[in-house]
Amino acid sequence: MTKTVVITGANRGIGFELVKCYLANGDWQIIAACRTPQKATALNDLADATDGDIEVVQLDVSSAQSVEAFSKAIGDRPIDILVNNAGVIGGExxxxxxxDYDEWMETLSINTLGPIRVTEALIENIRKSKNGKIVAISSQLGAMQYQTQGRFAYNSSKAALNRTMTLLANQLRAENIAVAMYHPGWVQTDMGGQAADITPPQSASGLYQCFEKLSLADSGKFFKWNGEPHAW
Incomplete structure (x- = not known):
């Protein structure tokens, strides 16, 4: 039976590699969301090479109008897993x-409010799944236990994301919907830089396996990309 996954920020980095993981691993209908589909050359090429397994849909998670249009494009079909991956580093x-307080507000709108906007818009679709899951790509920089400096906007947005997702987990537990957050590792992406520890395919492969194993018993928890628990 075909299952459906929604991946935000699917045009590059970890999001794009997650699209490839789901394409390679069984019967999945992949809704690949990105802000400017017309510029997502690699994603469009991958979608064109499949038999309709990948749908590329426009989505700006910081825009209520865009999220509403995205929800309408999906319709009433069940969604088995929502991967809230879209995010920004937040400026210099x-x-x-x-x-820059305007940049900070924009970062919060994308990294923190964005996943909740999308979740609210798609919650009825997720409720139609027999085993619905909501996951968010967070960062160890949002953990209070992790000592660092600077990056006020990015770090605070991920800390707030973690808290909102735990609230979501508590609310949805009775509906058998699992919610979890994941640190993707220090990844060689536009945000992570080329000196980072692991490649996007390594991160995405580990995350995919984590998502598959996610159950209600782990709802509300924070994990590393390799499945290890992450300190808060």
Whole structure:
């Protein structure tokens, strides 16, 4: 039986590699969401090479209108897993004495509010699944236990994301919908840089396996890309 996955930020980096993981692993209908589909050359090429397994759909998670249009494009079909992956690093002005507050608000809108906007829009679709799951790509930089400096906008947005997702987990537990957050590792992407520890395919492969194993027993928890628990 074909299952459906929605992946936001699917045009590059970890999101694009997750699309490839789901394509390679069984009967999945993949709804690949990105802000500017006309520029997503690699994603469009991959979709064109499949027999309709990948749908590329426009989505700006910071826009209520875009999220509403995205929901209408999906219709009433069941969604088995929502992967909230879309995110931004938040600009260059994130240190004490050099803070761009407009950029900070935009970062929060995308990284924190975005996953909730999308979840709210698709919750009825997720409820139609027999084993619905909602996951968010977070970061260890959002963990209070992780000592770092700077990046006020990015770090705070991921900390807030983690908290909102735990609230979501508590609310949806009785409906048998599992919710979890994942640190994808330090990944060689536009955000992580080329000096990072692991490649996007390595991260995505580990995350895919984690998502498959996710159950209600782990709902509300924070994990690393390899399945290890992450300290808060």
């Amino acid at each position: 002005h994130q240190s004490l004495g050099d803070i």
